Amino acid sequence: MKAIWKDTVIAESNKTIVVEGNHYFPPDSIKQEFFKESDTQTSCPWKGKASYKTILINGQANKDAAWYYSDPKEKAESIKNYVAFWNGVKIVELPNLAEQFKATRKYSEDLCAPLEIEDYVVQPSNNVSPPRWHLAHTTWFFEYFILKEHQRGYEEYNEQYNFLFNSYYNFKGDMVARVSRGFMTRPTVKQVYEYRTAITEKIAQLLAENPSEEILKLVEIGINHEQQHQELLAYDIKYILGTQPTFPKFENRFPSITETQSEQWIDITEGVYEIGFDKKGFCFDNEKPRHKVYLEAFSICNKLVTNGEFAAFIEDKGYKTHHLWHSEAWEYVNTHQLDAPLYWHFKNGKWHTYTFNGLQKIDPDAPVMHLSFYEAAAFAEWKGLRLPTEAEWEVASPHFKWGKLWEWTNSAYLPYPGFKKEAGALGEYNGKFMLNQMVLKGASFATPENHERPTYRNFFDASSRWIFSGVRLAKKQ
């Protein structure tokens, strides 16, 4: 079961206990970062004294919406410290892994469905992969990490596909160079869809046959891997269409993002905090282990920087003022002659930007997006402020709304103390990229459902602009 408030999963467990129609969640299944102890107590004649917690999400509080019995009477001993919910918290059944698998496979195809066949194969920039490649690579992942490794006598669907659709796993053999993904016209898009259908059916069959814990774990990783590619698909489709001279529209279900909050600064006191993942449920290896960090007192803004604010930076010659930029960044903006965020075009005296609805005038109140770390840091410098570190962001995250855009932090992507990468090919998933990249926290409007959490560590090269990135500012108190 899942407990959900404000579209956020606050507890998740297959082992709830139902008492008087309420689902009581095991104490280790609730996401502590969303809860604050309350002074409220009530009494039940047969269960004993109930204590309450207030739920805090994105700066909004649901007072005393969770309760538990820390010292229940004998008849209620089985729910000791288990947590139940009311007051608008929805309790929904968890889809099982087989359902999640099928839904994930389908969503990738739904996302690509509005594309024309020509859109599937081009690679207009080295870091933009053709949609056809994403569809095949996510299938390759299931085939080569699960079927090939764990099904006795399994014959590969096509023995050339390991070379064509391996991304960066040296343990799995040689691969097509990343920059050459757009040179391949074969296999065709139709053949890739056939490949998807065949492997989806084989994995679904495997899941129906009481698979081992190891296979279940790999399917879960495969689902999360495909969800990451779904977001990359959104970036890459936008780049493919947004760099066409005709600025075509892309039909999709993404919401447009706006910012309606007035600016406030959230104060976080000095202290020792914990960051990183230590819950039940899925996380990537780079989110562990949970560990202590010391933070000086700081303040963080409740809202993201807007297009209007960024336009003022441009107007003030921000892109021409060397002392606002890191050395590497200054060289980059000059070499590439950058003077605005990616997709911004100055036409008829006004800034426009490419959106999935075509070229539109910028909305000054919407969060600015498609900035590199270089631009985010230069903007912060111009404001006399700074970017938060990833630890500051994670500690402060229950107090503001996040999830519209990935937020650049001022933290290099490095292993947490005690980080251990897995043996073999899965060890290549994250650990080997912990060099020369910066961390982004949060999620974006294109992040698949249930794929976001405050401990998530996204990471990109400091010059990356085609990602759905934005800026939140911080300052010393």
Ligand SMILES: [Fe+2]
């Ligand atoms: Fe991948």
